[in-house]
Amino acid sequence: MARRLPPLNALKAFEAAARLSSFSRAASELNVTHAAISRHVRALEAEFRTPLFERTGRGVELTEVGRSLAHELTKSFDLLASAVSQFARSSRRRKRLMVTSDPAFAALWLVPRLGAFTAQNPNIDIVLDATPRLVNFAKEDVDLGIRWGGGAWEGMDSKTLALSELTLVCSPQFLRDNPMSAAADLAGGLLIQETAKECWDAWLSAAGVAGKVVPSGPTLNGDLVIAAAEAGQGLALADQIQAGDALIGGRLVRPLDITATRFGYYLVRRSGAKISDTSGAFEAWLATELKTFLATFKSMQTVSSIKSRKTGKTKTASRSRSRQPA
Secondary structure (H helix, E strand, O other): OOOOOOOHHHHHHHHHHHHHOOHHHHHHHHOOOHHHHHHHHHHHHHHHOOOOEEEEOOEEEEOHHHHHHHHHHHHHHHHHHHHHHHHHHHHHOOEEEEEEEOHHHHHHHHHHHHHHHHHHOOOEEEEEEEOOOOOOOOOOOOOEEEEEEOOOOOOEEEEEEEEEEEEEEEOHHHHHHOOOOOHHHHOOOOEEEEOOHHHHHHHHHHOOOOOOOOOOOOEEOHHHHHHHHHOOOOEEEEOHHHHHHHHHOOOOEEOOOOEEEEEEEEEEEEOOOOOOHHHHHHHHHHHHHHHHHHHHHHHHOOEEEEEOOOOOOEEEEEEOOOOOOO
16 A cells, blocks of 8 residues: 655654754754745645644744654654664675685686776675685585586586687797697697696597697696796697686787687576575676676787797787696
8 A cells, every 4th residue: 555645855844843842943954944844834734734833922832733743753753764774884784705716717817807896896705715626505605606617516506607618828939939830730749738638638629630639748737727828838728718818918829720618617506595685796797797808808819920930930829727627
């Protein structure tokens, strides 16, 4: 049922005049004119068809009806003010969000951008645990997880963040010193490996050299693979999340335009878990940030030329952890 109430400003004016026993003081408190207070009081008297104040030579005094109404209005406005104050304190209260993440995703993509989330959500404190293990949400205090793998985990709801598009990367200087024009040129080359062997298998198959090129070289954790590649220590296999910022910044290049999709990044939560305002805010920010990043990454993948120091020939290249699939 709709509430039928007199104008709120009229009620506020009457309550202030009754509480302060003065139209002038009520006008000062509400920052309006004396005439405005008088007009509001007359409007209420017309609404209720009864006087609320008695005009005397000394000023105004409340009638019996006026005293009763003023008493109830003061209680009501006090309750309203208390509720608003309590809500304001609650909205300013700091909130905590526990997030677990694939280490490579955290180190190479999330952490450099986390300040933007904090700036937009100053009352939310992120607690980030970068770990390759599958955290048990039922036993540990975790709100959300970012996992790398196939997307299906028992007892978990998952949402795709980005598919893992694998591509070959190296430093610009390494490509100058080791020019290549086809995947077969990798044979005998220094290939930086990661512990997820399925990734190399998928890429070599997509390149048509499965069984012809056998990865050999140091085996490193996910984010260390990128560091080694940037340092010119060999060719590495990485996806757009791991290598995106380095490709966009020119610290890495793609010697071959061959990609393979294997696994992906997923946002996970316990099945049936309620989406809180805090986790919802992080999820919305993460989706927007990833969408912007992937669009920028795609637009920056233009072809640049790198000249081989050994041959003088020009080679085109597009600039652009221990982990196992969970």
